[in-house]
Amino acid sequence: MGELDGKVAFLTGAGRGVGVGIALALAKAGASIGLFGRTRETLDETAAKVGELGCRTVVCVGDVGLRSDVDRAVAQVQGELGPIWALVNNAYSAVTTSVEDITDEALDSTLRACLHGSLYCMQACFPTMKEQGGRIVNFGSGAATMGTPILASYNIAKEAIRGLTKTAAVNWGQYGITVNTICPLSASDAYQGWFDSLSPERQQTHLQGIPLQRMGDPEKDIGSLVVFLAGPGGGYMTSRTFHVDGGNCYYDR
Helix, strand or coil: CCCCCCCCCEEEECCCCCCHHHHHHHHEEEEEEEEECCCCCHHHHHHHHHHHCCCCEEECCCCCCCCCHHHHHHHHHHHCCCCEEEECCCCCCCCCCCCCHHHHHHHHCCCCCCCHHHHHHHHHHHHHHHHCCCCEEEEEEEHHHCCCCCCCHHHHHHHHHHHHHHHHHHHHHHHHHHEEEEECEECHHHHHHHHHHHHHHHHHHHHHHCCCCEEHHHHHHHHHHHHHHHHHHHHCCCCCEEEEECCCCCCCC
């Protein structure tokens, strides 16, 4: 018996990187999954991978930054798979910029993909969760909690998500809804491209800066915590930030 047998999860950013690992972890735990993202091809690839594990899926193509797309996708998933128990807000957008160089366009696009998208999904799932309870897992960033200078607009959006998490956790706890944030440090397509661009010496220095001296695994490290928070073990944990980063985040303000 899996921890999430009979449960339905809705996963954003499901077509690549950490999202694929989370989908695999959810599938192995027995969940059915609504896979939401902007590119059908990559979503179909994820669906094929989890389908091999016997997981039921619904692929929904859309933009988390558009409320209408989110509402349509949530309705589709609940119509085909059943009421959503676990919402995993993994989708994001990031641009490299310092505080002094943030443009309206950069901030708007990052906020819409990160903050607006998380809020829209939470609001769309709330009526069902209000009746039956549920689990919401949002995604922050260690870069944001540490204030990494080159990711200014991204950091603003990710820290706003933590504020959203805490507020929703306090407001919605009465309905049996838990809301938590994960700040991951995990291998992904974007990370791998950056890592491969480094010299061997800089690669080694980077990994040595992580106490566990490796990058996180999207499925085993990040996905496993998502499953735990969505399962029986996470039922009395809410409003918390979990840094799954091998000890890399040396402080959390």
